Amino acid sequence: xxxxxxxxxxxxxxxxxxxxxxxxxxxxxSRLTVYPEEGALISLQGRANKRVKLDITQSGxxxxxxxxxxxxxxxxxxxxxxxxxxxxxxxxxxxxxxxxHVSGNYQxxxxxxxxxxx
Numbered sequence: 572x573x574x575x576x577x578x579x580x581x582x583x584x585x586x587x588x589x590x591x592x593x594x595x596x597x598x599x600x601s602r603l604t605v606y607p608e609e610g611a612l613i614s615l616q617g618r619a620n621k622r623v624k625l626d627i628t629q630s631g632x633x634x635x636x637x638x639x640x641x642x643x644x645x646x647x648x649x650x651x652x653x654x655x656x657x658x659x660x661x662x663x664x665x666x667x668x669x670x671x672h673v674s675g676n677y678q679x680x681x682x683x684x685x686x687x688x689x
Contacts, residue, residue, distance in 0.1 A: 582617035582685055590663075597639050597669030607647035607662035615685060619657040622688040624650050627663075629681060635667055642666045644681065650688055661685075 590610045597603060615623060625646050633641045647662040 582615060582623065582687060584613060584685065585616050586612075586614040588612040588614075590665075595636075595639070595667075597667060599669055599671035601669040603667045605665050605667065607645075607664035610665060611663040613661040613663065613683070613685070615653065615659045615661070617653055617657050617659075617687070619653060619655050621657075622650055622652050623659060623685055624688050625661045625683060625685055627681065627683045633681060638670055640668045640670055641681075642668050 588611060590605055592603075592605065595603070613625070617623065626649075627644055627646065629641075629644055633644075635641050643664075643666045645664055647664060649661075651659045651661060653659040
């Protein structure tokens, strides 16, 4: 008899770790680049040895905090291959730009979707 878990065949996001930015000080026109290795991490679990794609949807201007805008949001590798245990991780990098005049929703969410390529 063969028993399997439903989660063994589905693609799941098991953890999201946000970037830990300390002593953040940006002024009008200044910029801080957060490389994917230091940025956010999205951990996945799914089918072993399968390729997975990350699509990030960014609509409109997104602010990290009042006066700090997120630009150039990207994954280090938008397509990864899950390991033999079905685990993988996307590293997300971005740039922060300081602005003098800020308007809009500061906490607009960034939407992303993961899916199998094969």
